[in-house]
Structures are given as structure tokens and as C-alpha cells.
Amino acid sequence: MTAAVLLLCLLFPSTLHARLVHPGEDGFSECNDFFHQGSPPQGFSHPDNAKICQRYQGDKHYATLYSTQHKIPVYSAFTYQEDAGGAWESWMVEPQVDDSKSSLDEVSKGSDVTEKVPGLGTKQALEEDYASTDYQPGLLYHKASPALTSSVPLMPDFKEKWATDVDQLVKEKFLPHCENGENLHLLAGAVPSDTKINDKVSVPEYVWLAACCSAPDTWSLGVIKRTGDVEGLEQVSVEELENQLSGDVKLFAGQCGGGAVHPELRSTSEASTQTEEEPPVQTPGAFVRFFQFIFSVVYEVIKSVLCLVWFLLKQVFNVILGRLCWIWTAVTTYVFALSKVLLNIPYDVLRVFGNILCGFVRVLDNALSVVCLILRLPTRFLCDMASFPYYTICAIPDVGMDILSGVWGVFMLGFSTVFGAFGGSFSVASFAGSSVFQRFIGQSEGYEN
Known part of the structure; x- marks a missing residue:
């Protein structure tokens, strides 16, 4: 099945899209549906942050706010889908992050677009940035498509534990208290530390997850996991999570029901906190x-x-x-x-x-x-x-023939001459005799009459 989907993706590349959302567009444009009430989080307005609308096979998949300064996502927004995720066999990059005027509005393998996009990797992480390090690209949300713009550098054991923790939280705590997956909005993000791999990609200090359910009851919950503590997982309210990120950050519109936590989730969280805070003490x-x-x-x-x-x-x-x-x-x-x-x-x-x-x-x-x-x-x-x-x-x-013609011509000319002379003499003689005869017989008329 995976091979068939991959073959369709290769034959029809227009179904794979990851479009860079330009500043003139409202929010994340066609990907606003992934946010509670269609409103993206507030307080992340940094000039180096790029908005990306990720689509796969014609369907919208998730939205990402990407930090081109730290080369990791600030957050990605999802609505729960059981069959979410892509069928890609390798990590993809977004050409428009490095070249906003590029006509390549599809996620692609870095090796396929290196010559088409000048300076590829200047503003985003590439797969080779993880080479010769102990870190691996880890998805903030394990059901997302494997794009490097939605991944952060994580150690292998932390990466596996984070995916397991998120999967258990969503299936065992969030979904049982939410009417269906479409009403469950998830935000997964990372806060960069001072550590960078290959002096380029920031390693997160901690990763976080925020959930907002709009039906049947409106509630929200936050989770923080620090990269130095593989087993630890801290459940907090969305307000406490916002204070951890920054005082000006608002993750959900209207605080997702005023930031209320579902009673059963609150009791579970308090019980786990008490269990952690009150172990038996022996001096x-x-x-x-x-x-x-x-x-x-x-x-x-x-x-x-x-x-x-x-x-x-x-x-x-x-x-x-x-x-x-x-x-x-x-x-x-x-x-x-x-x-x-x-x-x-x-x-x-x-x-x-x-x-x-x-x-x-x-x-x-x-x-x-x-x-x-x-x-x-x-x-x-x-x-x-x-x-x-x-x-x-x-x-x-x-x-x-020419000589005979000439002789004949001379003869004819002499004959014509003799005959003409004889005729002329005869005419003169005839005329003279006629005049003499007329005078002899006494004719008085002149020659003219």
C-alpha cells in the first residue's frame, strides 16, 4: 500500500504541496481550519518566522510556523486524524522557505532541488545537517508527514519516548473526553536552546504540546517535556504553558473556554503531581x-x-x-x-x-x-x-549557293537595267512621234489639253 501511494505521488506531483503563506494572506490561509476558531496563536510575530501550509494528496495536513533563525519549527497545528501522516520514504524540504519566489510549491527531496533553488538550506535545516551527530530529526507530532520543517533535533531515546508519550496522551486522555477528532485541536512546538548542531540547527530546550477540545465541553491542557529528562513529563494548564513560553503568547482563541481543564484530567494531573511530590522520605x-x-x-x-x-x-x-x-x-x-x-x-x-x-x-x-x-x-x-x-x-x-545567288542577282540586275532602258527609250520615242503627228495634222490643242 505504501509503495502504491508513493508511486501515485511520483506520477502526480501536483498532489504534494507545502505552500509558503505570504504576509498579505489572512493567518495561514487555507490551513486556518487547524486552529481553534480558525485563529492562529498570538505573540509569535518574529520577522524570521515563516508560515507554511502543508498539504498532501490534495488534503490539508497541518500548519507550521517555522523559525528560519533557529532552523526548527516554532509550532505546528493539527486536528486529530487516526490515519494522519504521509507515505514519504525520506525527509522532505520546502523550497519556498529559501526562495519565496520559487515556483516549486511542493515538498521535495533536498537532492532533487539543490540546483533549482540557489542557497538551499540557508533558511532551513537539511538532512545532511544531522550528519556526524548523535541527533536525529524528530517530529513534534508523530502522525505528521516527515518534513524537516516540522522536525527538531532529538536524541533517539528521547525521540521515541516523546512519540510514545504524545500517543498515550491523545488516545487515553484527550480523545475519551472529546466528542470526535475534528473537535480536538493540537499545537506542538519547541523552544530553542543555546546548543546547535553543526553550528546551524538549534537543539530544543524543551518540547511542548497543547490540546483544545470544543465539544461536548470546552477544555484545554498543556504538556512540557524537557530534552534533558527522557522520562519526565509535566502536565500544566494552557495559561501556565503560555507563561513558560512568553507572557504575550496566546495559544488558543478565547483561551479555549477560559483555559479550563477537564475535571477528570485535572484530577489525574493532581494525583500524578502529588505522587511525584510526596514520596516516602528516609533520612x-x-x-x-x-x-x-x-x-x-x-x-x-x-x-x-x-x-x-x-x-x-x-x-x-x-x-x-x-x-x-x-x-x-x-x-x-x-x-x-x-x-x-x-x-x-x-x-x-x-x-x-x-x-x-x-x-x-x-x-x-x-x-x-x-x-x-x-x-x-x-x-x-x-x-x-x-x-x-x-x-x-x-x-x-x-x-x-551564295555565289550562284550573287551571279543570278547580277544577271537579273543587268536584264532589268537593259529592259528598263529599252522601255524608257520606247516611251520617249512614242511620245515624240505622237507630238509630231498631232502638229502635222493640224491639231491646235496643247499638250496639257
Whole structure:
């Protein structure tokens, strides 16, 4: 089932969203439903805090106020769901925390978006920030999807115990006194300490959980667990929890029924407090106290020596491992570069021979072109000389015809000349005889009449 859900997530990435809520939007925008009366906690207005609305497979999952200064969440808000949580197989990051203008509005693996988001990890914790440390990323609420923006650095035993404590509180104390899970609003948060892993991610001083039920009765309850005490768990009212966080903090709108604690929860809390505060007291004797003092001194000395030895061993191991990694990286880089150069040598040699061969071909082509140019002129002349008799013999009939045509033309011209001269003489003689004859017979009309 998990593999099928993961496959669907990979095929349809648009169903995985973790959107950064911008300042212009009201509260946590579409994730306001996770808060009591749709109102987020007040008193956490820090310029380095970013609002994130986490969605999974089209459903809203939870809302987170993330501290980009300490690289841990200030708090995350949930409504109880039995099947809450994601099917992701690895820790996810939110690209928009480091780049608010990024179009990547989906949670992603850090290795998949390193090149797409410049400066990834500047404002949020990454999985590699936990490397070479004893800490592990731990969810504030164990049913949340595994996003690093809703996780804090925890020791493995504390991480497991915190998840068990929260699960028992919700199932054995909160749900029996609340009508259904939709009416149970949960806030889980962390308060940073001065300790940081890899000088980046703050280790929490303590983690806390606040519950608010709106039906059938309105009640609230707070829980504090300090990271130095794995077994300890302190149940307080929401007002006391707010005072621990800061005097200006208001976790629930209207104090969730005025901050009232359910009677049965109050009695359970008081009973556990009385049990813790009133153990049977036995006053030890002087010898026992001296023996306890000596034992405590020896224990602390041995503990300090062992811690020092362990610290030195870890430092030596880290130095040796770091050097080995550096040598391995240098050797692999050198071998890769050398292999690349050696593999390029045959290619370069073949390319040089190819260029030389192409050069010879070009020279030969140019030489042949010159020879053809030189041989072209005498070849054409010889061809013309060879074809001269042919054209001469073939031209004789045409020349003869032209000569005959010329002779015939001359003859016709002489004939026309003689005939014209004879005709003209005859016309003149005829005209002269006609005039003489008319005068002889006495005709008086002139030539014009």
C-alpha cells in the first residue's frame, strides 16, 4: 500500500504541496481550519518566522510556523486524524522557505532541488545537517508527514519516548473526553536552546504540546517535556504553558473556554503531581551520606573521564574519517581526470590524422584544378583545328549557293537595267512621234489639253 501511494505521488506531483503563506494572506490561509476558531496563536510575530501550509494528496495536513533563525519549527497545528501522516520514504524540504519566489510549491527531496533553488538550506535545516551527530530529526507530532520543517533535533531515546508519550496522551486522555477528532485541536512546538548542531540547527530546550477540545465541553491542557529528562513529563494548564513560553503568547482563541481543564484530567494531573511530590522520605545516616558523597565524586570523575575519552575518540575518528574521505575524493578525482585525458588521446590522434588527410586531399584537388586549367586551352585549340576541315567542307555548298545567288542577282540586275532602258527609250520615242503627228495634222490643242 505504501509503495502504491508513493508511486501515485511520483506520477502526480501536483498532489504534494507545502505552500509558503505570504504576509498579505489572512493567518495561514487555507490551513486556518487547524486552529481553534480558525485563529492562529498570538505573540509569535518574529520577522524570521515563516508560515507554511502543508498539504498532501490534495488534503490539508497541518500548519507550521517555522523559525528560519533557529532552523526548527516554532509550532505546528493539527486536528486529530487516526490515519494522519504521509507515505514519504525520506525527509522532505520546502523550497519556498529559501526562495519565496520559487515556483516549486511542493515538498521535495533536498537532492532533487539543490540546483533549482540557489542557497538551499540557508533558511532551513537539511538532512545532511544531522550528519556526524548523535541527533536525529524528530517530529513534534508523530502522525505528521516527515518534513524537516516540522522536525527538531532529538536524541533517539528521547525521540521515541516523546512519540510514545504524545500517543498515550491523545488516545487515553484527550480523545475519551472529546466528542470526535475534528473537535480536538493540537499545537506542538519547541523552544530553542543555546546548543546547535553543526553550528546551524538549534537543539530544543524543551518540547511542548497543547490540546483544545470544543465539544461536548470546552477544555484545554498543556504538556512540557524537557530534552534533558527522557522520562519526565509535566502536565500544566494552557495559561501556565503560555507563561513558560512568553507572557504575550496566546495559544488558543478565547483561551479555549477560559483555559479550563477537564475535571477528570485535572484530577489525574493532581494525583500524578502529588505522587511525584510526596514520596516516602528516609533520612540517611552520616556514614551513608559520606559513602554517597564519595560514590558521587567517584562516579562523576569516572563519568567525566569516560566522556573525555569518548570525545577524544570521536574527534580522532572524525579526523581520520575526514582524511580518508578527502584522500578517497582526491584519488577518485585524479583517476577520473587521468582516465578522461587518456581516453581523449586516441580521439585527438585520429582527429590530427584526419586533418592531415583532408589537407592532402585539398592540395591534390587544387593541383588537379590547375592542371585542368592549363590543359584546357591547347585542348580547345586542337579541337577547333580538328573541326576546321569539317566545318570548311560543310560550308562549300552554302558558299556555292551564295555565289550562284550573287551571279543570278547580277544577271537579273543587268536584264532589268537593259529592259528598263529599252522601255524608257520606247516611251520617249512614242511620245515624240505622237507630238509630231498631232502638229502635222493640224491639231491646235496643247499638250496639257
